[in-house]
Amino acid sequence: MTNVPNPNVVDADTLTGDLRPLRRTAFALGSNLGDRLDYLQAAVDTLSDSSEIVPVAVSPVYESEPAGGPADQPKYLNAVLVVDTTLSPRSLMERAQSTESAYGRTREVRNGPRTLDIDVLAVGDVTADDDDLRVPHPRLAERAFVLVPWADVDPDFRVPGLGRVVELSSAVDASGMRRLEEQLEFPS
Ligand SMILES: Nc1ncnc2c1ncn2[C@@H]1O[C@H](COP(=O)(O)OP(=O)(O)OP(=O)(O)O)[C@@H](O)[C@H]1O
Numbered sequence: 001m002t003n004v005p006n007p008n009v010v011d012a013d014t015l016t017g018d019l020r021p022l023r024r025t026a027f028a029l030g031s032n033l034g035d036r037l038d039y040l041q042a043a044v045d046t047l048s049d050s051s052e053i054v055p056v057a058v059s060p061v062y063e064s065e066p067a068g069g070p071a072d073q074p075k076y077l078n079a080v081l082v083v084d085t086t087l088s089p090r091s092l093m094e095r096a097q098s099t100e101s102a103y104g105r106t107r108e109v110r111n112g113p114r115t116l117d118i119d120v121l122a123v124g125d126v127t128a129d130d131d132d133l134r135v136p137h138p139r140l141a142e143r144a145f146v147l148v149p150w151a152d153v154d155p156d157f158r159v160p161g162l163g164r165v166v167e168l169s170s171a172v173d174a175s176g177m178r179r180l181e182e183q184l185e186f187p188s
């Protein structure tokens with residue numbers, strides 16, 4: 001039989017713009033230097049300022065002691081931004097890193113203090129296992145500072161290979177998480 005192209009089957013690589021699937025995505029935001037709340041708000045606003053990213057929810061903000069890394073660091077503020085997006089995990093990580101750089105993030109000490117840290121937690125049901133990009137984020141299941149705010153805003157999201165956010169959250173020790181009165185603004 002000859003190999004006749006089937007006009008009803010679309011090659012995924014030819015899909016552009018509106019034809020790519022929207023995927024539910026979460027970013028972890030953290031800051032433990034400078035005006036921490038302002039840095040988290042800047043991350044929310046910058047990441048949302050794109051026609052390819054639709055903000056869905058911004059979590060409450062939590063304060064906690066640094067988990068791991070040098071012991072003499074200031075406390076962290078953490079929050080989670082949930083979006084729908086057509087962008088790939090790599091594009092999302094590149095946006096996260098350029099936003100970190102724009103707000104003064106330097107990378108001297110692993111787990112050291114930082115003005116702004118943005119991790120890509122999960123991108124729908126997509127997985128990535130490259131040296132420089134792993135999705136879902138490999139340490140999310142052990143991090144109360146990620147799971148507690150995430151469960152506030154997207155408890156039923158299923159993290160590929162791990163399960164629902166609310167179940168992951170109830171499996172970690174959340175006793176050190178203090179919820180702030182101040183809230184981040186939803187991007188306009
Ligand atoms: N899902 C991901 N989101 C963000 N960075 C990732 C991800 N997967 C792998 N990385 C890689 O991790 C590297 C280190 O990131 P970063 O400096 O923010 O780490 P960290 O915040 O000190 O530690 P952690 O990754 O445990 O939060 C980045 O350069 C990036 O290439």
Ligand SMILES: Nc1nc2c(c(=O)[nH]1)N=C(CO)CN2
Binds near residue numbers: 030064068077117145
């Ligand atoms: N409480 C808290 N601890 C941390 C955090 C963080 O965002 N919050 N980030 C880390 C490296 O990404 C290491 N430790």
